[in-house]
Amino acid sequence: MKKVKEVHGEKYEEFMMKKLVAIPGNICESDLGIDPLTANHIANNVHVIVNSAATTNFDERYDVALSVNTKGPSHLLSFVKTCKNVCLFLHISTAYVNDGRVGKIEETALVPMLDIENEMKLVSSLQENQHSNQKMKQLGLQRAKIHGWKSCYTFTKAMGEMKITSMIGDIPIVILRPTIIESTYKDPFPGQLPGLFVDPQVIADVVPVDMVVNAAIAAMAKHGISGIPNINVYQIGSSMVNPVTLGNIVDYTYEHFKCNPLLDSKGDEISISKTKYFSSIGDFSHYITTEITKESGLMEALINNVKPSLYTKLDRHCKKRVQFFIQMAKTYETFGFFKGR
Template sequence: MNQISSCVLAYVSGEKAGLILEKPFNMGETLNGIMRLDIEAEMKLANERLRELRDNGASRKAETIAMKELGIQRARFFGWPNTYAFTKAMGEMLLGQLRENVPLVIMRPTIISTTYREPFPGWIEGTRTLDVFIVNYGKGKLRCVPIDRRMILDVIPGDMVVNAMMVSMVAHSNQPSLFIYQIGSSVRNPFCISMLIDSAYHYFSKNPCITDDGKPIRVSTLTIFNTMASFRRYMTLRYKIPLKGLGLANVVFFQHFNRLYRDSSRKYNFIMRLMGLYECFFFFKGRFDDFNSEKFRAVMKDDGMVDGMFCFDPKCIDWEEYLMKIHIPGVVKYLLESKLVK
């Protein structure tokens, strides 16, 4: 029998608080319930907007920006925080509707981090959610962040997600039903965001990144803002207003400060864009229930399938040791040193 196995995102649930259950999306369901979601209508709207931009001769950059803005607008209209989660939710709906008697396994991993064991500890390819902050903090570019230090961060190593997918495909290959598993750690083995902040400081204090001219980059403790509003006020007073003054001086003195103004603007816009993109994660108060996953683990453990290389139990992780000895060194080795992140 054919089988569909889909890996989506636990954050398709949006910004809900409390315990978030492993339950499917019904076709047309929205997070805010204000109206039914018509996927075909959304696709038509996107295609019409793209055609309009091209008919008007928009540049590729302008086209990309406009389509991103449309995606965010439509996502938030229905209650999702961003386009990524919105489209993942629509994907779940379509799979559920079209599968007929085909077994369907939907995996919802939380924040995926470096591998725990396989193919070796600390491996990663491409910058993930956590690592944007780790990389920019280690390079001295991130000095403040809006976040609740008490927030539970739901992280799962990438190899555990792969192991769960492989075992589930074998286990459910002849079961014509829908199975949903949230693969995360916030219920079984939670850790607080403050542990990541402290670990990053201790690691980079002992193992500083090096500039192009061979000098160590000294990190300081992050300045923490308890709300996005207080963070935006700080950024306005500390950077935005002086930046406007620099821009005016640059005009008055015939572009004398052009390079400084351009570099400062780029850094400011990068930080504000980064914080805006991840705002929905900074004060997230949900916990991802993994009752189905835990029950599945127990059954597979009795069958001898989840020991050794097929482990996907977050309870085996010592988070402090993982951060200091596996995750942060892995990020440095495979992202910073390979220059995948500029």
């Protein structure tokens, strides 16, 4: 079958503009933030509903992540059940809802095994006490680790799947679990993206975004036509057929910029060095603290006996940068040490 763009040629954009209608809404609200008239029109006319809404911020506030990643899908599925002609609900999740699992992971739906309502009540009680931004972020990480996940993102996405599983009725549901989505392979044009506190032997399971879209379209066609009311799960990745380690990617990047160096503002080549790997957050923290302290000029300032106010300013800036890198390392630990495939 020809691509839609090939079929319509020069009139492709005109055709697409007739098909695309932007409607403001809010997945965090039970009525999706859509006015009743528009909601009724959608309910009477749509055949397939795809949910790709999510907060992918790995350092998100727990209340925000719960509202978007966990409650959001259930709000949308509730609306789907009011649609007269709908034949499929497709939810885009993440392969990392399997956070912590090792080896080959089966394509099975997550069974509700957490008291999600309790998590929501906990957040509501803390919101009333006006918890700070940082405390809400820390809470998300704490709750995730208590229940066996390593990040607020993967934890709330997993609970979103559980909410969907608990609501299954007579509508076919497809859950797509992409791994690390990177730039396009072909459509609409090739692109690039870059990434540490990792195990270099871990498989870097990346998949181009256009391949994820193609998988979604194929799943819609298959299960939308069949009309069988069950849940089908598809994990979209590359690790089983085309495995590449994180170490490979870092080495390829190093070799590329060694052969094709970037230039600084003066036109001089920017030198790069081999990447160091750390298996513990303690070793990484010590390394990054030492490197940033050297780079900041803090030691020179101490030796040269600079003004206390200047030293304090440098020290504060240095600690802030160290904290940032350590927090990022902890946040992305899930992906740097994930052994599932």
